[in-house]
Each structure stands twice: as structure tokens, then as C-alpha cells.
Amino acid sequence: MPELPEVETMRRGIASIVGRRIALATFPKKTRQTITITPRPRTLAGKLVGRFIVAVHRFGKRIAIEFDGTPNCGKQFQPHWLVIEPRMTGLLLLAEPPTPQHVRLDIRLSQPRQQAGPHVAAPTATGRPSKRDSQLVFWDRRGLGTVRFVDKRGLLAACGPDRLGPDALSITGRDFVARLGRSSRAVKVALLDQKAVAGIGNIYAAEILFHAGVDPRTPCRLLTVDRWKRIASVTRHLLAKAIQCEGSTIGDGTYRTADNRSGQFQLYHRVYGQKGMPCHACNGPIERIVQAQRSTFFCPRCQW
């Protein structure tokens, strides 16, 4: 599910956890606990409790919650990161999860540190922080997501330049030419390669190539520099617009923002999921083909 715009929306949606400490971490296992968690859940829970959150990052389609290295409760900590990959159906929520049985990680946060002076944080109606302010949940219906607790080395291995290319939000035509210019792969398949460019998934690859007017089957090495520039420009602008719209909620509506609202960018989709529908530009039928075992939607008249 989540591609760059959805993951960035998640990141922004949970940014209020910065400055809080983890009070409790549990890994519910009502069903078979198949999700990949390293280290093992019991060990990880122990490592998380007491840690202070200093930042929430996004690397491509991954979230990394950063913990500081200050001493706490007599222990000396190194900086660490909780790297979460939502994969197909993972969500980070400050709201009530859609179903209780697919909660994979349940984090209770300590209360925010009181600010000095008269401008303290607004109290809730009850005078206590609400549950929304104190609980962060990783929910994942299919259970394909992963959760890893890593040190600096591990972060580099999981999210470093050996694993992820330049972020799609700032990709340039020059980046594309350097990384894919001599490749014989179909351009749509190449856009999904996270080592080439980080953050593009199946929905946005289709939408980008529609707006760029490029046939998804085109071998990369046949694209001119101007066309790569066009693809890069469309990528930056389309993803920025999708973030403004808080991502795309499609199909069964699994994707939600951290406070449980739908994304809106699906209203702007032009080809994804629209096989047989008339193209917005030429009225011809949108086609669906399969590339690398995944659906590709495009307009054969507008994309060449």
C-alpha cells in the first residue's frame, strides 16, 4: 500500500511523538505472529522501554523513529532507530486501529514534558492527555510489514545509499540518466527499483508515466535526456501534490492517515486501476498489462 506520499503522510501524522518517552511496548499475538520483528519481540520490548524519541524520519517507503543516546535509569544508551516498513497494508496510527487483531506493535508513550512559563500545552477536556496522545500503533492486516530496532550501522544497512537511491521527491533528470540511462529494463519496472530511486510504487509509477507521456514498456536506454528530465519533473510535482492530498486511499480503503482519515489523491488518478475507462486526455481506453508480475495501467495513445 503505502508508497512515498502515504509514508510521508504517516511521518507527519505521528511527528507529535517527538519529545516523548516509551512507557510500554507490547506485541499482541492473537493470530500467528508472522510479522518480521528483530530482535525478538520480548527482547525488543525491553530495549524500547524508557527510550526518548528525538525524531521521526522517512527513508523511501520506510519510517525510522530515532531515539537519543542519553543515559536513563542508570543505563548508557547509544542512539538507535526503530525502522518500520509498512509494505502492503501497514499503518502507523495515533487513532483507534481498524481491527484489534491486526495490531502488531502497541507503544504507550509517557506524557509530554511540561513546558516552563505560561504557554503550556492546551489541556484536554478532562485535564488529562487523551488516549490518542499516548498510544502509537503499528497495524498491518496482511502482516507483510517489518519492524527492526537498529543502531547506526543497522540504519545504514537498512536505509543507506547501498539500499536506497535518491529520494523521489528530489530526484533529477541527471540522477535518472546516471542510474538508469544505460539499462535495458522497461522504464516502469525500473522506477520501482528502490536502489535507483526511493519511494515510487506501483500506483505512482503508472501515474508518473502517464503525465510524462512515456510508454511504460520503453527500455530505459532508449529514453532521451529530455524525456528523463520530464519524468523527474513529473515525479517531484506529482508526489508533492499527492502528499498535499495525504496519499491515495483505494480499493478496500485500508490506507488511513495517522488520525484515521482517507487520503484524497485517488481523486486525481488518471490511469491506475482504470482499465477500459476512457483516457482523460484522448478518450481512448486505458489498458492493463503485466510487467514483472505487477499490473501496469497506461494509455497507449498518450504514452509512447
Place this chain on the structure above:
DNA sequence: CGTTCAACCTGGGCGC
């Protein structure tokens, strides 16, 4: 290098 396939999972939709 590249592609293809299977695997990891749950659940919605469809045809019969």
C-alpha cells in the same frame, strides 16, 4: 546484468 517465479499473509470481490 536481467527476468521469472515463489514466498511471505489476509481478505474482498466475483463467477458458479
Place this chain on the structure above:
DNA sequence: TGCGCCCAGGTTGAAC
């Protein structure tokens, strides 16, 4: 109602 099949936003590793 139920069964069987296909489909789904992602990633990885094996085989060729």
C-alpha cells in the same frame, strides 16, 4: 450460502 479463484499499495531470494 459456500467454494474456488483472482486480485491487492512491497520486498527478497533462488533459479535460470
